[in-house]
Amino acid sequence: MEDVAAKAGVSRALVSIVYRDAPGASDTTRARVLEAAAELDYRPDHRARLLGRQRTKLLGVVYGVRHAFHGDLVEALYAAADLAGYDVALSAVAPTRDEPRAIQALLDYRCEGLILLGPDQRAKALAELAAAMPTVVVARKVTADGVDVVRSDDSDGLRQAVEHLVSLGHRRIVHVDGGRAPGAAERRVGYKTAMRRAGMSEHIWVVGGGLTEDDGVAAAKRILREAPRTTAVAAFNDKCAIGMLDTLRKAGRDVPGEMSVVGYDDSNLAGLSHVDLTTIGQDPKRLAELAVGRAVARLDGDVFADDELVVPPSLVVRGTTAAPKEA
């Protein structure tokens, strides 16, 4: 900076003014400074810049590299933060890097707000974080003091899945759940409620599943073995549904002819032509906007009573659902 100032024949302060687009520099000087900077290829040091200020305009995002849906969210978060004039600092959770560590790394960089995608942390730990800075949990339902939650209405998602299947004429509808995964409990509730409302309480059956294709494989085998008359399945997520799909077809069951399958997430996978999975779409763009919006609002000093923002999911009908054979 010193060098640029010298080269342009001005003071350091003036260079600062130019780079901040602040008033107080003539157009000619501005140009001269910029030119000098270009020659020395100078770029202001982001960190030093932030040091002197109170605000860092930095939002920390913790996510799992492995998680496809997190990828979609991260993309949307970049866009949303950009619009709000904030930067995003990414911190991934990996086998050698647990969640507390990922969060600490972000705190060390003095981000102003935290956005956690489907965190494992206990409510108490989250509340502690929230006491220090705006903290938004995305895609997981938690109740923790001061923590904002932005999530899809998972219960409603499963209601939509069940109602879609019911409207096609299905009665023996099974739910393969996600165990203790974020959102799994709500989806179970949504399934059961919808089944009850449709007057099919006696057909309620929740099969233990999980988040991966392999969980879907296991669940499908169990269903074929224990309840071969089942005509429809609502899976916990797309991956699980895809595992089921393959297993059912390998076992000679036609999908959707003999068995309908509904996924959840509307991930890239679901839209692929050879998969063509009917699923429940979450809206990553909307979730990201709300998460960023809430964090920024908190930083601006707004106080909110409601600490939960729920986004309705939407049914995406594709080729894995149809009327049951002997409806």
Next chain:
Amino acid sequence: MEDVAAKAGVSRALVSIVYRDAPGASDTTRARVLEAAAELDYRPDHRARLLGRQRTKLLGVVYGVRHAFHGDLVEALYAAADLAGYDVALSAVAPTRDEPRAIQALLDYRCEGLILLGPDQRAKALAELAAAMPTVVVARKVTADGVDVVRSDDSDGLRQAVEHLVSLGHRRIVHVDGGRAPGAAERRVGYKTAMRRAGMSEHIWVVGGGLTEDDGVAAAKRILREAPRTTAVAAFNDKCAIGMLDTLRKAGRDVPGEMSVVGYDDSNLAGLSHVDLTTIGQDPKRLAELAVGRAVARLDGDVFADDELVVPPSLVVRGTTAAPKEA
């Protein structure tokens, strides 16, 4: 920091010493400082800490959120960087955030070295970056001044795939390629060379493919239509192979009975029990270690003549390859 120093009854410098684990503080004082810090829940400001130093101990990583293999690499990079005593700053490429922008963000944070996963940038742009700081390109073959390249030996990977198929008795082996994707050219070469060496030049056929499942679907349809006597396919990557797998099976072709399929990457997908894909494994751990190692060595002032580190891939035999029916 001031407050902590005051509370512990020492100078700021002493607090600094304690936090740097530097010699020059008695154990009792050390404990007293730490205690005071804990009460005020003080954490040193990472950025300020780095400001004064020349070294930031920060490695910038640019990657694509969407890319599953990048996820594996990122995980491994965290681990490798950690071991080398470096921090990792992640910058994702997304639809609203192109590669130059992702790189600039990293430069603003004054990282000392750049690790780019399968970048799109032209060789010239990469060389410019390398002129400013150690730059390592992973998983793409480029020749650019000063740029280190760490990649799998893609040519050898396809050789292994072909030789595996040949050893099973296949002759009509097709390669579905990756178009202009990083690594695609090398894989084509590896395929052709291996076919020629095996004396099957007349069966060489490269079908235009791509990176996604849908590309695999299209390629499989084309193969079924144009060369139904084909008995084996080596695909550009696992996703493409999976798209083919589904299409072939839907068309009534038994895999591996009537058609063998080999993927590439050994991604999570390949190992799933319902996929069980024979594939060529890249070694993300090794690639990450080499990338970090090279960047760090450059930072330590080492000079290298060879600017390309090639890691041999390895064949992972699973359930989608077998001897051809009428061998």
Next chain:
DNA sequence: CCGAACTACTAGAGCGCTCTAGTCCTGCCA
């Protein structure tokens, strides 16, 4: 009993920026 060597600690400059409080013009109105 002096000074060298070491330990425990502190003062203060410096990292690269921003920001406040000026200074010095120029132009314009009374």
Next chain:
DNA sequence: TGGCAGGACTAGAGCGCTCTAGTAGTTCGG
């Protein structure tokens, strides 16, 4: 012509650390 508003620019402190140089105090060999 004096006064003053406002534009263009600068000096210098301050952000939260690290680091160099230096000050006490203690130990110890000769």
